[in-house]
Amino acid sequence: MRTNLSSKIKLDSIPRRYYAPEDEIELAALTREEKIDTRIYETSTEGAEGIAEHVIHAMKRAEAKRGKFVMAIGAGNSVSGVYAALVAKHKAGEVSFKNTVVFNLCDFYTDGNVETASTLNGLKETFLDQIDIDPKNIHSFNTACPRQQVGAMCREYEVKIENAGGIDLCLCQIGPHGALGLNEPGATASSNCRLVLLSAEQRQNVANAYKVDHAPVTGLTMGMSDILASRRIIAMAWGENRAEIVGKAVEGPVTPNVPASLLQTHSRTTLVLDINAAEGLTRISHPWLVTTCEWNDKLILRAIVWLCQQTGKTILKLTNQDYNGHGLGELLAIFGSGYNVNIKVFNELQHTITGWPGGKPNADDTYRPERATPYPKRVIVFSPHPDDDVISMGGTLKRLVDQGHDVHVAYETSGNIAVGDEDMMRYIMLNDYIAPLFGFDNENFKQKSKEINEFVANKQNGDMDSEDIRTIKTMIRQAEARTACKWVGVKPENVHFLRLPFYETGAIKKGDLTEKDIEIVRELIESVKPHQIFVAGDLADPHGTHRVCTDAVFAVIDECKDDEWMKDCRIWMYRGAWAEWEIDHIEMAVPISPEELRFKRNSILKHQSQMENAPFLGDDDRLFWQRAEERNRATAQLYGSLGLADYEAMEAFVQYHPIREE
Numbered sequence: 001m002r003t004n005l006s007s008k009i010k011l012d013s014i015p016r017r018y019y020a021p022e023d024e025i026e027l028a029a030l031t032r033e034e035k036i037d038t039r040i041y042e043t044s045t046e047g048a049e050g051i052a053e054h055v056i057h058a059m060k061r062a063e064a065k066r067g068k069f070v071m072a073i074g075a076g077n078s079v080s081g082v083y084a085a086l087v088a089k090h091k092a093g094e095v096s097f098k099n100t101v102v103f104n105l106c107d108f109y110t111d112g113n114v115e116t117a118s119t120l121n122g123l124k125e126t127f128l129d130q131i132d133i134d135p136k137n138i139h140s141f142n143t144a145c146p147r148q149q150v151g152a153m154c155r156e157y158e159v160k161i162e163n164a165g166g167i168d169l170c171l172c173q174i175g176p177h178g179a180l181g182l183n184e185p186g187a188t189a190s191s192n193c194r195l196v197l198l199s200a201e202q203r204q205n206v207a208n209a210y211k212v213d214h215a216p217v218t219g220l221t222m223g224m225s226d227i228l229a230s231r232r233i234i235a236m237a238w239g240e241n242r243a244e245i246v247g248k249a250v251e252g253p254v255t256p257n258v259p260a261s262l263l264q265t266h267s268r269t270t271l272v273l274d275i276n277a278a279e280g281l282t283r284i285s286h287p288w289l290v291t292t293c294e295w296n297d298k299l300i301l302r303a304i305v306w307l308c309q310q311t312g313k314t315i316l317k318l319t320n321q322d323y324n325g326h327g328l329g330e331l332l333a334i335f336g337s338g339y340n341v342n343i344k345v346f347n348e349l350q351h352t353i354t355g356w357p358g359g360k361p362n363a364d365d366t367y368r369p370e371r372a373t374p375y376p377k378r379v380i381v382f383s384p385h386p387d388d389d390v391i392s393m394g395g396t397l398k399r400l401v402d403q404g405h406d407v408h409v410a411y412e413t414s415g416n417i418a419v420g421d422e423d424m425m426r427y428i429m430l431n432d433y434i435a436p437l438f439g440f441d442n443e444n445f446k447q448k449s450k451e452i453n454e455f456v457a458n459k460q461n462g463d464m465d466s467e468d469i470r471t472i473k474t475m476i477r478q479a480e481a482r483t484a485c486k487w488v489g490v491k492p493e494n495v496h497f498l499r500l501p502f503y504e505t506g507a508i509k510k511g512d513l514t515e516k517d518i519e520i521v522r523e524l525i526e527s528v529k530p531h532q533i534f535v536a537g538d539l540a541d542p543h544g545t546h547r548v549c550t551d552a553v554f555a556v557i558d559e560c561k562d563d564e565w566m567k568d569c570r571i572w573m574y575r576g577a578w579a580e581w582e583i584d585h586i587e588m589a590v591p592i593s594p595e596e597l598r599f600k601r602n603s604i605l606k607h608q609s610q611m612e613n614a615p616f617l618g619d620d621d622r623l624f625w626q627r628a629e630e631r632n633r634a635t636a637q638l639y640g641s642l643g644l645a646d647y648e649a650m651e652a653f654v655q656y657h658p659i660r661e662e
Contacts, residue, residue: 001518001558001559002555002659003513003551003552003555004551005551005555005659006539006550006551006554007539009539009656009659010275011654012279012298013296013298014275014284015294016042017291018283018291019041019278019284020040029290029291030283030287030290030291031290032290033251033281033289033290034281035250035264036249036250036263036264036269036271037269038250038272038273038278038281039270039271039273040272040274040275040281041273041274043274044078044081044239044274045081046274047081047236047238047272047274048081049085051171051234051272052086052089054234055071055234056094056095058232059071059100059169062168063099068099069099069101069168069169070100070101070103070161070164070165070166070169071100071101071102071167071168071169071170071171072102072105072161072167072169072170072172072222072227073102073104073105073123073127073171073172074105074119074170074171074173074180075104075106075122075123076173076209078174078236078237078238079236080126082236083123083126083127086131087127087130087131090130090131091130097131097132097133098133100133100137101139101164102137102138102139103139103157103161103222104119104120104139104140105119105170105172105181105221105222106220106221107119107120107140107141107143107220108143108216108218108219109141109195109216109217109218109219109220110143110216111144117210117215118143118210120140141153141154141220143220150195150220151194151195154192154193154194154195157193158193158226166231167229167231168230168232169230169231169233170230170232170233170234171234172234172235172236173235173236173237174235174271176205176241176245177258178245178248178249178258178260178261180224180227180259180260180262180263181221181222182202182220183196183221183224183227184196184199184202185259186257187224187256187259188224189225189228189256189262189265190223190225191223191224191225192223192225193222193223194220194221194223195219195220196218196219196220197217197218198216198217198219203216224259228263228265228266231268232270233263233266233268233269234269234270234271234272235260235263235271236272236273237271237273237277238276238277239274239276240276240277242273243276243278243279243280244280245260246260246271246273246277246278246280246281247279247285248261248280249263249271250280250281251281285302286302286306287299288327289327293330295331295334297348298584298585299584300344301349301583301584302582302584303328303331304341304342304345305583305584305638305642307322307323307326307328308641308642309641311326314642314643315342315346315349315642315644316346316643318341319338320332320338322338323338346643347367350644351368352369352586352587353589353645353650354368354369354370354588354590355590355591356370356403357396357400357590357653358370358377358379358399358400358403358405359371359373359375359377360372361373361375369587369588369655370532370570370588374531374568375404376403376404376405376406377405377406377530377532378405378406378408378528378529378531378532379400379405379406379408379530379531379532379534380409380525380530380533380534381393381397381407381410382410382412382521382533382534382535382549382550383409383410383411383536384536384546384549384550385411385412385415385418386411386413386414386415386480386481386497386607387415387484387604387607387624388576389409389411389484390488390600390604390607391576391604391624391625391627392536392575392576393590393651393653394488394600394603394604394628394651395590395592395596395597395599395600395632397409397488398596398599398603401489401490405532407491407494408494408495408496408524408528408530409481409485409495410521411478411481411495411496411497411498412498412503412521412549412552413498413499413500413503413545414470414473414497414503415477416470416473416474416476416477417465418477418610419473419609421456423476424469424473424476425453427476428449428453448468451466452466452469455469470504476609477607477609480606480608481495481497482495484604484606484607487602487603488603496524498520498521498524500549500552501517501520502514502517502548503545510544510545510548513548513551513552513555517552518555521552522556522559525553525556525557529565529569530569531568531569531570532569532570532572533569533570533572534571534572534573535550535572535574536550536573537550537574537581537654537656538550538575538576538578538579550573557571557656558659561658570655571655571657571658572653572654572655573654573656574651574652574653575652578627580631580635580652581652581653583635583638583639585654586635587653587654588652588653588655589635589639589650589652590650590651590652590653591647591650592636592647592648592651593647593648594648596648596649597632597648597649600625600629600632604624604625604628605625607624610624611624629649632650632651633648633649635649635650635652636649
C-alpha cells in the first residue's frame, strides 16, 4: 500500500542540465539571475544527503583548524531530513560529534507554560539524543526565564556564541514568508537575539508541526545579525509552497520584507532546494532567458503566455519581432514563424475549455478534454472538508448534475474542529427554546444542555472539545453540506460522509493515514465504480488535511488501477481556496457565467459556520467565497488576455495519471 503518492506527482519534466549542469560555464549562464549560491536536487531526500555531506566537510575543516566545530541549528520539517542523514552517518561510524558545539537557532517562550511546543525537545528527539555530542555543548534559550529578564538572557546568549568563537555553520530553513528562525518579514540585517511575537499563521503552523493544541504566543530567536555573522550558512527549502518566496529571496532585491534575501549579503551562503521549491527561479520557470531550451508542449505554452504578458498582446497578435526580442528566437527556428507557434498554442488552450466537464454526448470528442462516452457517467467528487467541493468546483459540480450524470459527493472528514463555539451555541440555544414546544425537554436533554453550556463557559484556549460537542459540530457541518448538495441538485442518497479516522482526534493534531482510512475510501469507490473521480490537488496544502485525504484516494486508485472498470475512469484534480493551477498545467477549464458564479457563491454560503467565525481562515482576510470568486475570475481573465473567449470565471483541472513506477 503506497500512501504518499501525492508527493510523487511531477507536473513538469525539468531537464537535468537546468538544475545540475555539467560544467562551470553552463552553470554561470544558468545562474546569472541568482544572487545566492543555489544548489538544486531532484528530491528533498537527495538534498538532505547533500547538505549532510557539506556539514561533515565543514566540521572536519573547523576541527582541524580550531579543535572544535560550532554550529547553529534550526528546527522544522525541512531540516529533519538533514538530521536523519547525519544520524545515519554517525551510526555508521562515519562521523563523531564529540567536538561539536551547537546553539539552538530559536525556541518558543513558555512564560511558565511547560506544555507548550519546544524546538529544543524536537532537536533532541530527532538529532541530539542520537549522536555522541557532549550535553554541556548543547546551548539553547532559557525559555522559562521571567519576562523582565528576557532581554538580559538574550544578550547572554550572544555572549556565549562569542565565547565559543562564533558560529562556523548556521543550518536553517526558509519559512513561508522568507523567515529565518523566527525572523519574520520586517527583520533587519542588524536585528539581534530577541523576543518576538508570533503571528496567527505562525501559531497555526507551530500547532500543526509540533502537534500541540496550545500554540505559543511569543518566541526567542537569534537575530539576522547573529545569523549573518556565521562563517558559513546553509539554508534549505523543499516543496512548491516555497517556490515563490525562494524566487524573491534569490533573484529579488535585498529587503527586510523577505528576510532570506539578506543572505545575498553573505559571501559564503548556500541555498539547497528540491526541484519543486526551485520553480520560482529563472532557470527553471523561464529557462529561455538563460540557456537554450529542450522544448516540449508545456514549456512552449508557458513561454508564449509569458510573452503575451511581457508584450501586452494576445497570442494571435505576437510577431516574429516579439519572439526575437524576448529570447524566444529558438521557437522561430523550430516552427518556421511566430504565426505557426501562435496557432499551435491558441488551439491547445482553446481545446482545454469545455462547458461539458463530464463529456458532451453524441459529439466529436477528438479535441475535448473529456470523452463523450459513456453517458451518463458515474462521478465521485471527493471533498476533504464539508465545503471544499463547492469552494473549489461548485460551478463544475452544478454542470455535472444538470447534464444528467450520476454525481456522488464524498466528504472525507467531519470538519468538526473548524466549527466555532459561537456557531454551535446558536443551535444549543435554539434547542433550549424549542424543546418545550416539541416535547423533548426531558431530564436527559436538560442535563446534556447544562453540561454543554458549562463546558463552553469554562473552556480554556487549547482545551479539547467533549465528545458530545464534537458530535454536535459534526452534525452542523453535515447539515450544511446536505443543504449545499440539495441546492446544487445532488441526490440525497449520493451524499456520503466518510469521517476518516485519521481526522477524528478531537484536536488540531491529526493521526497518520492508515489502512482503516483507505478501506473506507475503497468501499465507496468500488461500490460506485466511477467513470470520473474529482480529487483535491492542493499539493502544498498549508493545513495538511487535503494532502492526507488525497493520498487516501490515490492509494485506492493505485491498488485498483489494473481493474477493468478503472481503465475507463479518469481522475481530475482541482485546487482549493489557496491557489490555482498554472495555465501550462491546466487540461480542463470549465467556464462559469455570471449567474452560475452567483449560484456557486450561494452554495458556499450554505456553509454558514465557515463564514466569518471559521477559525482556520489563515492570514488571508477574504472569506472563502471571496477567495473562490477572485481565483476563478483571475483564471478567466488570463484566458481572455491571451485572446480566447472572455468568460466571467473559470474552474480549472489537471488530470492525474496513476503512477506505475515504484
